Amino acid sequence: MKRNFFRYSNPVWAILGALLFLLVFSWSTSPLYLVYGIDSPFFEIIGMGICEGKVPYVDLFDHKGPLLFFINALGFSVGLGKLGLFLLQWVFFSITLMLLYAIARIFVTRDGQAFGAVLLALIPLADFFCEGNQCEEWMLPFEAVSLWMACKWITDGCCEHRALWSLVHGLCFGVLFCIRPNDGVMWTGGIYFGLFLLWFANKQYRTILPNVLMFLVGFALVCAPLVLYFYLHDAIPDLIYGMFIHNIKYTADALFTMGGIGMVVIPILIIGVCILLSNRSFDRDTSRNLRYIYIPVLVLTLLLIGKRDYYHYLIPLTPFVVICFALCKDRGWKAFLWISCILFAMFSYRQVKTIVKAWEIRDDLEVLYSQTDSLFDIVPEEERNQIWNYNLSTYVVGEEHSPHLYSLLGAYIHRGVSPGNAAFVPFEMDYDLVEGYKLQDKEPKWLLMQPEDYFNEDFDYINQNYELIAATPSEPVCEVRLYRKKD
Secondary structure, three states, X not given: OOOOOOOOOOHHHHHHHHHHHHHHHOOOOOOOOOOOOOOHHHHHHHHHHHHOOOOEOOOEOOOOOHHHHHHHHHHHOOOOOHHHHHHHHHHHHHHHHHHHHHHHHHHOOOHHHHHHHXXXXXXXXXXXXXXXXXXXXXXXXXXXXHHHHHHHHHHOOOOOOOHHHHHHHHHHHHHHHXXXXXXXXXXXXXXXXXXXXXXXXXXXXXXXXXXXXHHHHHHHHHHHHHHHHHHHOOOHHHHHHHHHHHHHHHHHOOOOOHHHHHHHHHHHHHHHHHHHHHHHHOOHHHHHHHHHHHHHHHXXXXXXXXXXXXXXXXXXXXXXXXXXXXXXXXXXXXXXXXXXXXXXXXXXXXXXXXXXXXXXXXXXXXXXXXXXXHHHHHOOHHHHHHOEEOOOOEEOOOHHHOOOOEEOOHHHHHHOXXXXXXXXXXXXXHHOOOXXXXXXXXXXXXXXXXXXXXXXXXXXXXXXXXXXXXXXOOOOOOOOEEEEEOO
């Protein structure tokens, strides 16, 4: 008997839904737009640099975990530019939606309810998504696997927990940790710590040791190839600095703002409803056991989510949003469900405004990047990935023109080359990245600069020691100059 194509569980819906969602909301990588985003260019540039033989943290610096850069490198390795990265996103997000449906199905009695919960969860996700290619986006399928396994095991009655399952949990934790350590601890770490506490509370002492050992094996299997890579490139100290020490400086520099209140309120509200409605949907033991998952994740999130109002940090909350919405549908909490969705939709006005502007400035960006391409073409091909980026980042033209989507850093990605300096944006120097990495220390042969940018402390040095070779017109966006060092 043939299965109905239009059944809710058909993975085709996940594949089509992922494509549509990413085309619209991943505006830093979607082929519908030409903008490159704010954060995404960092990861894309380092990914391109890896394809060119450069080493993260050594030749190109950012403070995310190394696995994020290798994921971007995989996207660029197919030779399609950022389209290759978009196709990789499509694969990851399709798998994510399939897993979210599987999670929702645990908490509802009908397939349609699970499908509806996932569909509605895309509303807050659109708000959190920001620009696409954020590190948290790549974590979703691995976090969802871990959460599905934990919830399925608990709702099936907490039978014997096989050590092989802990190996999968360890692999998922390793992926999140090597993308952003805080997220690994908050999400998959919180889930597994909850399982550990549950085994202890249920006096399943014989379960603990073999499972924890296999969890550590899974974690090591993810970390070992990365550590080996940096060891072979004599870059272990650079890895430690970039992944840990620099992040401590970065988080210590943050100040709490009123906009960050939602970073605390939203997890409390979503997971709080999960706890409340799980008590009503399951028997006493199952609801108690589920709390061993919910509470550690919530506590660790509140401790580690950070003080900045960067709502893409909440992307990994999505699987719990799915549980929350599934329980609301199952228990008839229609008012809470629709009020939540309406509020999330209202707060996504920034995302909508950005998407509209990204479409409006497409022609300007097409001209801009053709102009900057012409500058790169002046430089001999073998020297292009050594062109120093002095101050190209996001061109800001006044608050009345926000959001600011003119990514001058995107000129490098558009031409398919990476910058020649490790700290390739000025603000990295604010953290005393590495002594000897400034322009006057390295004296590169070629450099690009924007004469109106706030970072201008070396302009006199540039004028004295470099000759202007070419410049783009100041219209339709701004002037960009190419300099070569004087003999």
